[in-house]
Amino acid sequence: MASKTKLIEKRKAKSEIQRKERNKTYKYTLLVVCEDENTERKYFEQFAEFFTGKEFGVISVGTGTAHVGVVNRAIEEANKRNLHIESNRNSSSDFVWVVFDRDRSDKEEEDKSKQRNFDEALVRAQEHNFKVAYSNDAFELWLLLHLEGVIPDLPIPRNDRQAFTITRHDTNLETLIQKGFYDGNITDSNPTLCIYERLEKAIRKHPNYSNYIYIHSNEYIPNDGSDNKKIIKKQIRSQKTIIEVIHDIGDELKAMERADILVKAHNGIPESSANPSTKVYCLVQEIRDWINFYKQESRGIIKDIPSRN
Template sequence: MPKKTRAIKVTDQDKAWNRKSSPTAYRVEEIPINKTILIVCEGQTEELYFKSFQVLGVRVDAVNLGGQSKLKLVETTEMIQSDEARDEVWCVFDMDVRRGEAEFSDFDNAIERANSLGYRVAYSNDAFELWFYLHFEYTDAENHRTFYYQELGKRLDLNYEKDGKRFDFCKKVYGILKSHEQSSQEKAIERARILFEERSDLPYHQQNPVTKVFGLVEELNRNLRR
């Protein structure tokens, strides 16, 4: 049987609840892309962290190249940039002091090579996690990455060495740091700048602790969606 319909009084036809809505034309504002940034990382943590910045008017291409030497990462960055030139290029890697002199020379040479190509380098010594730690506290001690893993684990209530590298955590760590009541990105930038200014005259591999990540964060912050 056909579905019964309710009769509508003539006097009700013009009431708001009884009118059929007509399509509304919304003006979609297109934000032009004013700048392109290529961020080449050596790990998932860095890649997903930088992808979490909600920028506007800027295209950010964050690439994770995985485990390879620092110099090889810079060379691969050259290839990526030659395929499609971006306005600004950043290389993001750290130095594991436990690997010894071979790591020292690779680290220094990679930074020099990147600088010669006009790339910017957000390097960290000893670990990228120094940047996360500085959200909570200042340190100028020559800590190894295990220290940062332990301290971040206490503050974030997890086994950082085991779970801090997982995809789901890496994808939300930016938001975690932003919302944590004891965390401050603004203070992290200040602390990181102090560390760098105090050690900038030293060879790169001797700049421990240092993280230049603050420079890249400041660049992304300039283009955040407000």
């Protein structure tokens, strides 16, 4: 009787999977659910054009929420799109990635709350077999790494109000280089700048973008009662987006190498304390692997599907 019950349950599970397959947009879907509705969402949308047909698709969704809110939205989106997610990510499994920031606060109690939410989001994502492409402290770190390296043991603040208690484990750059934690391409003379200022400064080193303005949100635009705000907004509307700029002058392979260095340098340190670090490169690498797989397949080259571990 027990074996018959198991057989019925197995058939029901198989039937449910088949039902979901019939209602899916793509045979295999890589769903990216982002904290930000603008930069992050658009960044991952650019990868969708590499895939044609109904075999494989990249879908990017912005939420306007943070941490657990992003994971909860990912659960909703996965269910709505009838995605089939398995822990072993086998050949019939879809993929869900959640993208959010550590998002520190200069207020102690508020920061403790953000840390708890960040840690909870990591756990909740794992419970649903989602992968996490977090950034500590902001997604802009991933963009900055396309242009220059950063020192692993020197936290980068999100804004000028944040004051970090910096504990350097090793202040000798030669030692950092020997350990592989520094690629020698840190050219910023003021590493204490907030992440948005550092990104803007790194972009301005390129002749074509010497006057580029990067504003994360309207709260960072001067509001001194003069015409400065209007002038800045006008220039922002007329210039390239940050994604277009990074695509133009950035080096994705270097960014991946630098991000990997940061993650390794923070080995053993909780993700919520590992500033600066980002795992966005893991998601980008997985997408690139799929792009290469389908390129090879279109040429008639038989190749194993990308690793799903």
